[in-house]
Amino acid sequence: MSRISRIEIDDSALPPPTPEMEQERRVAIFDLLEDNAFTVPARDGQPVPPGPFVLTLAMREGRLVFDVMTEAKSKVAEFHLAMGPFRQVVKDYFQICESYFEAVKRLPPGQIEAIDMARRGIHNEGARTLQERLEGKADLDIDTARRLFTLICALVPQG
Numbered sequence: 001m002s003r004i005s006r007i008e009i010d011d012s013a014l015p016p017p018t019p020e021m022e023q024e025r026r027v028a029i030f031d032l033l034e035d036n037a038f039t040v041p042a043r044d045g046q047p048v049p050p051g052p053f054v055l056t057l058a059m060r061e062g063r064l065v066f067d068v069m070t071e072a073k074s075k076v077a078e079f080h081l082a083m084g085p086f087r088q089v090v091k092d093y094f095q096i097c098e099s100y101f102e103a104v105k106r107l108p109p110g111q112i113e114a115i116d117m118a119r120r121g122i123h124n125e126g127a128r129t130l131q132e133r134l135e136g137k138a139d140l141d142i143d144t145a146r147r148l149f150t151l152i153c154a155l156v157p158q159g
Contacts, residue, residue, distance in 0.1 A: 003038055021154060038051070127145035
């Protein structure tokens with residue numbers, strides 16, 4: 001599979017993320033760029049450049065936008081996903097992250113581990129939802145989907 005070599009987040013219309021979410025975002029970007037699998041299938045009989053790709057994630061008119069280009073700035077694809085299928089899992093993810101960040105400050109390791117396991121489960125659910133929503137548009141492995149889900153959460157206003 002091809003890969004993402006650079007990722008850009010267009011969050012210009014959003015309030016600044018919390019310090020914890022900003023840290024999650026930095027880690028997700030770092031991990032994503034270190035190891036990912038991402039390709040766009042051929043469409044309309046046109047071959048797709050093999051990558052690596054530059055991916056810009058944005059929220060426009062309430063829709064999640066994936067803008068995929070080659071490193072030479074040639075447009076590969078742009079697709080818009082409705083946020084409806086993500087709403088509940090994103091809400092659950094924010095809640096469990098908040099619980100986790102609070103737990104790290106005051107609970108013993110055993111309780112932190114239990115909350116972290118729940119957080120990973122919700123994170124996996126979000127990644128699977130993303131893979132399903134991208135079916136036919138982009139192919140990505142579960143680890144790439146997990147990291148992209150974290151970045152999608154960074155585009156959703158909290159509260």
